Amino acid sequence: MKADAFPYRAPWWLPGGNAQTLWAALASRRHFGPAPRWQRSRWNTPDGDFVDVDQALHPSAPDAPLLVLFHGLEGSSASQYAVAFADFAAAHGLAYAVPHFRGCSGELNHAPRAYHSGDFAEIDWILRRFASEHPGRPLLAVGVSLGGNALMRWAGELGDAAAQQVRAIASVCSPLDLAAGGHAIGRGFNRLVYTRMFMRSMVPKALKKLEQHPGLFDREALLGARDLYEFDNLFTAPLHGFRDTADYWSRASAKPVLHRIRVPALALNARNDPFVPANSLPTAQDAGTHVTLWQPAQGGHVGFPVSHGPFGLPGHVRAMPEAVGHWLLTHL
Structure with a gap:
């Protein structure tokens, strides 16, 4: 309706x-x-x-x-x-x-x-x-x-x-x-402003999570992530039972x-x-x-x-x- x-x-x-x-x-x-x-x-x-x-x-x-x-x-x-x-x-x-x-x-x-x-x-x-x-x-x-x-x-x-x-x-x-939104936030002005804003909060929290649970993910790879697609591929997807970002965005x-x-x-x-x-x-x-x-x-x-x-x-x-x-x- x-x-x-x-x-x-x-x-x-x-x-x-x-x-x-x-x-x-x-x-x-x-x-x-x-x-x-x-x-x-x-x-x-x-x-x-x-x-x-x-x-x-x-x-x-x-x-x-x-x-x-x-x-x-x-x-x-x-x-x-x-x-x-x-x-x-x-x-x-x-x-x-x-x-x-x-x-x-x-x-x-x-x-x-x-x-x-x-x-x-x-x-x-x-x-x-x-x-x-x-x-x-x-x-x-x-x-x-x-x-x-x-x-x-x-x-x-x-x-x-x-x-x-x-x-x-x-x-x-x-x-x-999620795929449409995830790709949109990774482009142009969105990438410069909103992606950076979220990453400034999410990356330090993920690194603290790694201190809690050593070996949870690849620290250097995460530090190299530049957008939510890469972050989700290294952190969000594998920690929550998804194969990768594409699988996460599709199934969620x-x-x-x-x-x-x-x-x-x-x-x-x-x-x-x-x-x-x-x-x-x-x-x-x-x-x-x-x-x-x-x-x-x-x-x-x-x-x-x-x-x-x-x-x-x-x-x-x-x-x-x-x-x-x-x-x-x-x-x-």
């Missing part, structure tokens, strides 16, 4: 997907109410590792819905979109939590593994834990970028069984075709399983997203009957900034969480 119910238009002073992406991440206003305060819990995983979960401390009724956000590549509860969704949750009386993928909470995880775009088994374990700890709360989930692909992959893999855990899900600016992508989703699901993608080529976005035929597609012309990658204040500055990023959050609430 396709609908353009989020007719987003960028401010005139932010033309293009890169400007909308970078302004939202670096300079936008993230919340209208107080900044979120968090209570962190450490969940021990079945394989002897841990996941850190930040739960917002704003008040909510005992039976209010719980909104769970799965962050993007190298994201956290401090990411601009996580804060903006926290502000939405507080304004609407929802409980709110951000589970961190392994190694993203500020402390390196214990196991040889890390996290990846198709980590639907981790999504499943986390959502089951939330459901068991909050039996009186309807569960809603949103995934951003990498987290959204993993969430949609989870829903496609589980089919009818996903409805036992959640009422509705949404992905925001997710590379549902959510696009091929969207038609198997059986819970209300929303996929929001801006058509000028620098990371996600418009020609790779799912069509109504790809999506099936349970998936709604929002594909506005503008917004960038997890951007969607909106003018604010007397001169339109500094702009805020609450419009996207407002639209996505209300869509989720209509499916309670």
